[in-house]
Amino acid sequence: MASAMLSLASASPSASLSLQENLKISWKRGTSSRINFLGSDFSKTKSFTRTSMTVAVKVSRFNDITMAPPDPILGVSEAFKADTHEMKLNLGVGAYRTEDLQPYVLNVVKKAENLMLEREENKEYLPIEGLAAFNKVTAELMFGADNALIQQQRVATVQGLSGTGSLRLAAALMERYFSGAKVLISSPTWGNHKNIFNDARVPWSEYRYYDPKTVGLDFDGMISDIKAAPDGSFVLLHGCAHNPTGIDPTPEQWEKIADVIQEKNHIPFFDVAYQGFASGSLDEDASSVRLFAARGMELLVAQSYSKNLGLYAERIGAINIVCASSDAAARVKSQLKRLARPMYSNPPIHGARIVSNVVGNPELFNEWKEEMEMMAGRIKSVRQKLYDSLCAKDKSGKDWSFILKQIGMFSFTGLNITQSENMTNKWHVYMTKDGRISLAGLSSAKCEYLADAIVDSYHNVK
Amino acid sequence: MSASSDHANSVFASVVQAPEDPILGVTVAYNKDPSPDKLNLGVGAYRTEEGKPLVLKVVRKAEQLLVNDPSRVKEYLPITGLADFNKLSAKLIFGADSLAIQENRVTTVQCLSGTGSLRVGAEFLARHYHERTIYIPQPTWGNHPKVFTLAGLSVKTYRYYSPNTRGLDFQGLLEDLGSAPAGAIVLLHACAHNPTGVDPTSDQWEQIRQLMRSKGLLPFFDSAYQGFASGSLDADAASVRMFVADGGECLAAQSYAKNMGLYGERVGALSIVCKTAEVASRVESQLKLVIRPMYSNPPIHGASIVATVLKDRDLYNEWTVELKAMADRIISMRKQLFDALQARGTPGDWSHILKQIGMFTFTGLNANQVAFMTKEYHIYMTSDGRISMAGLSSRTVPNLTEAIHAAVSSVA
Numbered sequence: 001m002a003s004a005m006l007s008l009a010s011a012s013p014s015a016s017l018s019l020q021e022n023l024k025i026s027w028k029r030g031t032s033s034r035i036n037f038l039g040s041d042f043s044k045t046k047s048f049t050r051t052s053m054t055v056a057v058k059v060s061r062f063n064d065i066t067m068a069p070p071d072p073i074l075g076v077s078e079a080f081k082a083d084t085h086e087m088k089l090n091l092g093v094g095a096y097r098t099e100d101l102q103p104y105v106l107n108v109v110k111k112a113e114n115l116m117l118e119r120e121e122n123k124e125y126l127p128i129e130g131l132a133a134f135n136k137v138t139a140e141l142m143f144g145a146d147n148a149l150i151q152q153q154r155v156a157t158v159q160g161l162s163g164t165g166s167l168r169l170a171a172a173l174m175e176r177y178f179s180g181a182k183v184l185i186s187s188p189t190w191g192n193h194k195n196i197f198n199d200a201r202v203p204w205s206e207y208r209y210y211d212p213k214t215v216g217l218d219f220d221g222m223i224s225d226i227k228a229a230p231d232g233s234f235v236l237l238h239g240c241a242h243n244p245t246g247i248d249p250t251p252e253q254w255e256k257i258a259d260v261i262q263e264k265n266h267i268p269f270f271d272v273a274y275q276g277f278a279s280g281s282l283d284e285d286a287s288s289v290r291l292f293a294a295r296g297m298e299l300l301v302a303q304s305y306s307k308n309l310g311l312y313a314e315r316i317g318a319i320n321i322v323c324a325s326s327d328a329a330a331r332v333k334s335q336l337k338r339l340a341r342p343m344y345s346n347p348p349i350h351g352a353r354i355v356s357n358v359v360g361n362p363e364l365f366n367e368w369k370e371e372m373e374m375m376a377g378r379i380k381s382v383r384q385k386l387y388d389s390l391c392a393k394d395k396s397g398k399d400w401s402f403i404l405k406q407i408g409m410f411s412f413t414g415l416n417i418t419q420s421e422n423m424t425n426k427w428h429v430y431m432t433k434d435g436r437i438s439l440a441g442l443s444s445a446k447c448e449y450l451a452d453a454i455v456d457s458y459h460n461v462k
Numbered sequence: 463m464s465a466s467s468d469h470a471n472s473v474f475a476s477v478v479q480a481p482e483d484p485i486l487g488v489t490v491a492y493n494k495d496p497s498p499d500k501l502n503l504g505v506g507a508y509r510t511e512e513g514k515p516l517v518l519k520v521v522r523k524a525e526q527l528l529v530n531d532p533s534r535v536k537e538y539l540p541i542t543g544l545a546d547f548n549k550l551s552a553k554l555i556f557g558a559d560s561l562a563i564q565e566n567r568v569t570t571v572q573c574l575s576g577t578g579s580l581r582v583g584a585e586f587l588a589r590h591y592h593e594r595t596i597y598i599p600q601p602t603w604g605n606h607p608k609v610f611t612l613a614g615l616s617v618k619t620y621r622y623y624s625p626n627t628r629g630l631d632f633q634g635l636l637e638d639l640g641s642a643p644a645g646a647i648v649l650l651h652a653c654a655h656n657p658t659g660v661d662p663t664s665d666q667w668e669q670i671r672q673l674m675r676s677k678g679l680l681p682f683f684d685s686a687y688q689g690f691a692s693g694s695l696d697a698d699a700a701s702v703r704m705f706v707a708d709g710g711e712c713l714a715a716q717s718y719a720k721n722m723g724l725y726g727e728r729v730g731a732l733s734i735v736c737k738t739a740e741v742a743s744r745v746e747s748q749l750k751l752v753i754r755p756m757y758s759n760p761p762i763h764g765a766s767i768v769a770t771v772l773k774d775r776d777l778y779n780e781w782t783v784e785l786k787a788m789a790d791r792i793i794s795m796r797k798q799l800f801d802a803l804q805a806r807g808t809p810g811d812w813s814h815i816l817k818q819i820g821m822f823t824f825t826g827l828n829a830n831q832v833a834f835m836t837k838e839y840h841i842y843m844t845s846d847g848r849i850s851m852a853g854l855s856s857r858t859v860p861n862l863t864e865a866i867h868a869a870v871s872s873v874a
Contacts, residue, residue, distance in 0.1 A: 060737035061645065061680065061711060065590050068747035071754055074541060095537060103535040113529050120522070122515040124507060125725045128486060161574075161757035168756055177477050195755035232473070267473055298473050312538045313762035324472035334480035341483055342608035343581055343756070344574035349726035350763035 072191050073432055080430040088428040089446055091437040094243070094409045095312055096375055099443050104375070106310045108368045112357040123349065128337040130159020130318070131352040137359040138318045142272065142286055142301055149293060153326035156333035158319050158340065159347045162312075163273045163304030164192060166319040170269065170300050171200035172339040173321075173332070174234060183234040183269065184226060186210075188434055190243045190271070193236065205229070210245045215402040215414055217247050223260055231265050239272035239301070240285040241408025244436035248278070248407050254288050258295055268292050273304040278408045280376035282308075282369065298323055305355050307409065307440075308372060314351030375440075379409060385444045386411075389451035396459065409440045419457040427453035485604050485844055492842040500840035501858050503849040506656070506821045507725055508788055511855045516788070518723045520781045524770040528763075539759045541750040543572020543731075547765040550772040551731040555685060555699050555716055562706050566739035569746040571732050571753070572760045575725075576686045576717030579732035580609050583682060583713045585752045586734075586745075587647060588614030596647040596682065597639065599623075601846065603656045603684075606649065615647070623658045628814040628826060630660050636673060645678045652685035652714070653698040654820020657848035661691070661819050667701045671708065681705050681712040689721040691820045693789035695782065706735055718768050720821065721785055727764025788852075792821060795854045799823075802863040809870055821852045831869035839865035 070078060076092030098104050129135065135157040139150055149155050160166030174181065183202055185193050186209035197204045207229075208221030226235055237257070242248055249257060261268055270289050276282045292299050304317040319336065323329040340346070358364045383403055390400040403411055415423065415435040423429040429450060431437045442450060482490055488504030510516050528534060542548065548570040552563055562568050573579040588594055596615045598606050599622035607617050620642070621634030639648060650670075655661055662670060674681060683702050689695040705712050711734075718729040732749070736742040753759070771777045800815045815823050827835070827847035835841045841862060843849045854862065 060741040061592075061678070062590065062734075062736060062741050062745050065741070065744045065748055067744045068751050071541065071750065074538070074754070074759070078540075093538065103537050105534070105536055109536070117525060117529055120517070123517055123521070123724055123726045124515050125486070125505065125719075127490070128483060161761075164755070165757040177474070192754060192758065195751075199752075199755040265473075306538075311536055313536045313759070315757060315759070315761040321474075323474050328472045328474040328477065331477045331479045332474050335477055337483070338480040339612075341486070341577075342605060342612045343578070344728060345577040345605065346486070346726070346728070348574070348728040348761040348764065351761065 076430050076432060079424075083428055083430075085428040087449060089430065089441070089450065091429060091431045091439075091441045091450075094307065094438045094440060096307060096310060096409070096440040097443070099378065099445070101441070101443050101446075104310055106368070106371050108358045108364045108371060109310060109354055111364060111367075112354045115357060116353055121353070126159070126346045126349055126352070128340050128346050129157075129333060130347045131349065131356060133356040133360060134159055134316075134352040135318065137356050138303060139320055141275070141282065141359055142289060142303060142320060143293060143322075144283070144286070144290060147290070147293070149322055154323050154329050156321040156323060156329040156336065158333060158336045159352055160302070160317050160319050160340075161315045161344070161347060162306050162317040163271065163302055164196065164317075165315065165347075166302035166304070166317045167193070167196050167271065168200060169319050169336055169339055169343075170302060170321070171197055171202050172343075173336060174202050175200050176339070177335070178232075178234070181232055181234060182229070183236055184229055184266075185236045186222075186238070186242070188244055189236070189238075191432070191434075193271075207235070209242075210247065210412065212414060215247075215412070216405075217249060217253070219249070219253055219256075223256065226257070226260050226266065227264060229264065229266070232267070233264070234267045234269045234300075235261055236269045236271060237288070239270045239275065239289050241274035241278035241410070243273065243408070244410050244432070244434055245412040246406025246408050246410050247412070249288070251287070251291070254291055258292050258297070261292075262295065262297065268297060268299040270299065270301040272301055274307055274408050275303070276308040276369075276372040277376055277379075280373045280380075282372065293322055296324075305351065309355060309358065309368070311351050311354060314354065315348060316351030316355055379439050382439050382442050382444055382447065383411070385447040386439070386442065386450060389447045390454065393448070393451045394455045394459075398458070409438055411437050411439055413437055413454060413458075415454070415457055419461045422457040422461040423453050427456070429453050483605075488842050488844055491836075495840055495842075497840040499861060501842065501853065501861065503841060503843045503853045503862070506720065506850045506852060508720065508723060508821075508852040509855070511791065511857075513853075513855050513858070516723055518781065518784045520771050520777050520784060521723060521767055523777065523780075524767045527770060528766050536762065539572070539762055539765075541571075541753050541759050542746065543760045544762065544765040544769060546773065547572055547729075547769040548731060550769055551716055552733050554695065554772065555688065555702055555714055555733065556706055556735075557696070557699070557703055560703070560706060562735050567736050567742050569734050569736065569742040569749065571746065571749050572765050573715075573730050573732050573753075574728040574757070574760060575719050575730040576684060576715050577605060577609060577730075578728065578760075579715035579717070579730045580606070580682075580684060581613055582749060582752050582756070583715060583732045583734070584610050584613030584615050585756075586749055587680075587682075587713075589752070590745075590748060591647070591680070593643065593645040593647060593680070595643070596649055597642055597679075598649045599635075599651065599655070601657060602649070602651070604844070606684075610649075618642075620648070622655075623660060623824070625826070628660075628811075628824070629817070630662060630666070632662070632666055636669070639670070639673055639679060640677070642677065642679060645680065647680045647682050648674060649682050649684060650701065652683045652688065652702050653700075654687035654691035654822075656686065656820070657822050657844070657846055658824040659818025659820050659822050660824070662701070664700065667704055671705055674705075675708060675710055681710075683712060683714040685714055686717040687720055687820050688716070689782070689785040690789050690792075693786040693793075695721075695785070709737075711735055711737060718764065722768060722771070722781070724764045724767065727767065728761060729764030729768055792851045795851045795859070796823070798856060798859045799851075799854065799862065802859050803866065806863050806867050808863070808867040821850055822848050823851055824848055825866070827866070827869060831873045834869050834873045835865045838868065841865050 620638035
């Protein structure tokens with residue numbers, strides 16, 4: 001028996017047909033639609049003709065797995081790469097491009113990396129919560145270095161894998177300690193938010209946000225939906241530069257949102273992926289978060305340095321949880337660590353060191369602010385140029401001013417799925433199907449072409 | 463509204479303080495200790511003879527090349543990571559001539575070191591595999607049960623270590639795997655078992671393979687020490703390659719934390735060897751759905767370093783030399799500690815120090831003895847009696863010897 005097992009086991013797939021007397025047959029078992037591989041049963045079989053049945057020596061135990069669709073956002077770049085058309089334009093993922101449509105590594109980042117090389121730092125494991133120097137500067141950047149919260153040690157900060165990873169850690173904490181509590185997310189929101197909460201098994205529902213009629217904020221709908229939710233829900237808010245719409249509440253509206261959240265004992269959960277990118281000012285873009293914090297509210301903030309420091313692939317961000325007391329913050333931090341350890345043990349050092357070197361060094365920090373203003377400035381000027389081109393090319397009288405009013409990297413064009421598909425299929429403009437375009441991927445040189453594409457898709461495609 | 467009025471009403475009131483991680487917490491405690499004689503034998507991070515962390519010369523060279531390359535950008539990697547890195551990692555573990563690779567039956571995705579690779583693989587299995595129980599050896603790395611449980615698998619154990627012989631409980635292993643349900647997942651340490659340092663022999667591996675294949679058990683290899691166990695990258699991958707050579711399916715989690723000293727960069731890979739290329743392609747697409755909501759895409763820096771080293775013949779060769787030097791230093795520490803205990807006349811049979819393989823020695827000291835050694839001698843190790851030989855030097859062997867001697871002589 002052992003030798004028969006051995007000979008079967010060592011047979012290569014191509015030799016299997018000649019070993020028909022040792023074929024293992026797999027079959028569907030019972031009501032399960034999965035094909036189970038039964039290892040211990042050998043069947044002596046007659047030879048099968050190919051037309052009657054597909055015979056496998058051993059069918060894969062993963063045979064029932066279906067091909068997953070490409071990611072709706074990241075998959076756009078894959079499709080773009082495959083396109084050979086000369087006018088192709090990638091307005092899919094929110095990654096900053098220069099006027100020459102090249103990726104951009106910030107000068108301060110290059111300087112920081114050179115400093116790090118010179119210092120010949122080691123590559124030891126970080127603590128589970130990440131680089132202490134990074135955690136310090138990231139909380140200060142978010143809340144303000146002189147914020148009482150920080151002096152009082154009421155912020156639990158844990159380095160996370162950019163925005164996604166920080167959101168996921170928070171979601172895992174929510175699932176473990178706020179069982180049954182749901183998170184309210186804006187309609188629409190970043191495509192990956194739902195996936196994160198689904199995988200973390202946190203229930204979610206939507207609050208009205210975007211009003212297609214006004215191409216603006218459905219403020220009454222938003223307030224009403226937040227009020228209607230069960231007390232103690234989490235409310236996911238975009239700190240600035242809402243993704244995908246680019247529509248942010250005004251300061252007055254933020255106050256009212258904070259009012260209703262406090263009334264309902266909800267917990268605000270800010271996703272801040274564009275601090276510095278919205279207005280060009282790091283402090284101004286933090287004002288919504290600071291407004292809530294100043295009211296003494298407990299809140300969560302996920303940060304990302306992908307865009308504002310161009311550190312996309314380094315995966316650097318943080319989850320900050322503002323608690324009522326330093327004791328609560330210490331306990332919360334310990335539980336975040338407990339969730340990170342079985343996910344990836346401890347976070348990557350490289351991006352954390354870059355951030356702490358830039359933000360922690362006054363000279364580099366100032367240079368960063370200048371580069372930040374430059375990037376935000378290029379996007380504002382491209383918005384203007386696109387708007388001007390649209391007005392010039394579209395004689396229908398449609399109001400395109402939303403392009404100017406929207407904030408941040410993205411513009412929500414209002415194009416529907418078929419229209420968005422037209423943008424890609426006819427014009428080789430790559431964007432997400434929700435009608436979102438990334439202005440960070442647009443050059444002034446291509447504004448007119450894009451305007452042609454938008455006008456055509458909007459008017460000629462239903 | 464002032465902050466102080468909310469102190470009483472924290473939504474986090476029910477969140478309790480979690481204990482420190484048992485392994486990483488050792489370093490936390492060590493850092494707090496003011497004694498100049500303190501010794502950290504807790505976490506498995508290599509130290510030089512001078513007791514310093516080591517960044518490999520090839521790693522520094524690779525980093526220089528990368529940082530000085532003006533064409534390098536920091537754009538998002540694909541969800542599956544750096545393509546070159548993935549291909550090279552698969553070749554490293556399965557062999558450059560692996561049929562499975564040539565037949566495109568292997569999907570490899572870059573993950574966050576060993577932990578991340580295990581977690582992504584386990585999440586995938588919990589969603590797509592019909593058997594949701596994973597068998598882990600008793601004992602195993604402290605983080606394994608948590609990784610698998612949080613991924614949605616249920617965890618059972620199989621006998622592995624025999625305290626009486628300080629070796630492998632092979633009969634127990636065969637019995638336990640033999641009575642596992644058909645198709646169950648089995649975690650195997652590819653080499654240098656953590657924490658015991660006890661590995662099956664080549665013949666024993668063959669028997670394990672036959673048993674597993676006859677029951678359709680799904681192997682999930684954890685390979686964190688390739689090159690560190692024997693000093694040879696190929697020898698240390700023999701167990702994995704044995705399974706792949708029979709045409710069957712398996713998972714393998716690789717880490718570059720130790721063998722390339724890239725601990726904090728979090729570089730690793732998960733490979734799934736499938737029956738056909740078509741299945742591998744579908745499996746890969748589903749792995750992406752696990753990764754995207756976890757962290758979107760993996761970090762570039764460490765993977766770029768690894769790819770740079772692996773693809774360049776000279777750098778690769780230099781690496782193998784540096785790797786062997788690390789493995790050799792550990793082997794010499796084993797000898798020094800054994801000789802010192804013999805010379806001291808410490809009661810007991812300490813030959814397991816020489817026989818065990820890899821970074822760790824499973825001393826056989828119990829939790830009380832360990833606590834004694836920490837308190838009286840400032841020696842930090844995990845409470846299961848595991849010491850990291852990588853943290854020892856000729857200078858510190860005498861102190862450790864004294865501590866062990868005192869512990870076994872005075873503490874039950």
